[in-house]
Amino acid sequence: MARLLDGVLEATVVGSFSRVGYLARRATQGWGDPPRLEGKVLVVTGASSGIGRAVALALGRLGAEVWVLGRDAGRTEAVAQAIRAEGGLAEAALVDVADGSAVDAFAERFASARGRLDGLVHGAGALLRDYALSAGGCELTVATHVLGPFRLTWRLAPHLQRARPSTIVTVSSGGMYTERFDLDRLEMDREHYDGVRAYARAKRAQVVLAREWSRRWSAQGVASYAMHPGWVDTPGLASGLPSFSHLGSLLRRPEEGADTAVWLSAGAARPVTDEGTAGSPPDEDGFWHDRRHRGEHYLPWTRPRHGEAEQGRQLWQWCAVRTGLGSDP
């Protein structure tokens, strides 16, 4: 019955993405608390606001030491302080993920402070209406959602591998369902820039990249998941897609949009193996929403022409060249 209801919700986008889907699934699927995280260290980007903030607070309540990454000093430190005020452990760090030197500086700071990393959550993101370039000369939507997470993950990969089992969770978007992955159309130029399309393509690329991390590192105990949070009442939604405010109480609260990212970060979806250390196979890592593995394509023309593994290899190679990093950490 719960599965049938889930399927009906999934078939109606409003039912699935809105607060109705979250509440109905939580009520009918017997969701429990995610596993406790005492002794674990997690890094969350975009943690100064909205969904990332809710992820950081929830991980702190589960007992993890949380590295709260943001751009605004006051709001980032306030989240770290809120975790500490509840008796948790938190460090604040200012990192613009679209700025390669800021990412590298953070990775150095983290490496000298901690030798292992149990989870990395890529929450930073924005729908940018106007064309802009990053410090490194890449279109900013792609720099923020694709190259930034690639660089940060590349730099932190040795710590993730040391902590095995560990997780990478990427907060993508249901908007990615509208676009197929096409490397040639990923980075738009100023003349053709369309913020909504650029965002959807970058969010599709995030899912491809998450799968590639999984393909490369699951045997080393690193599970990588992408998820979408549904429609969530946040400052980012209000500025990026103001028309969504008409949905009013149908919008999810930040902690509801954050739920699946927290649950995945806590390792709740990880299959138990004899060694207890393996990541899960890439097919199972895939794309998640409301604590369930979901399909990556609603529309037939978004399906890959040459296979998903090939997309991942292409994107990895492109990111390695654009960031100037080698092919392996």
Ligand SMILES: NC(=O)c1ccc[n+]([C@@H]2O[C@H](COP(=O)([O-])OP(=O)(O)OC[C@H]3O[C@@H](n4cnc5c(N)ncnc54)[C@H](OP(=O)(O)O)[C@@H]3O)[C@@H](O)[C@H]2O)c1
């Ligand atoms: N809200 C939704 O309905 C929805 C739906 C699907 C997916 N998402 C995704 O969920 C994630 C969180 O979004 P949100 O709705 O919670 O929006 P939000 O409240 O605006 O939070 C976005 C966070 O990302 C940070 N950020 C943006 N660009 C950054 C950069 N270059 N470097 C470092 N941090 C950066 C923001 O920092 P500042 O505070 O400094 O701007 C903020 O902390 C995003 O990836 C978004 O695409 C949201």
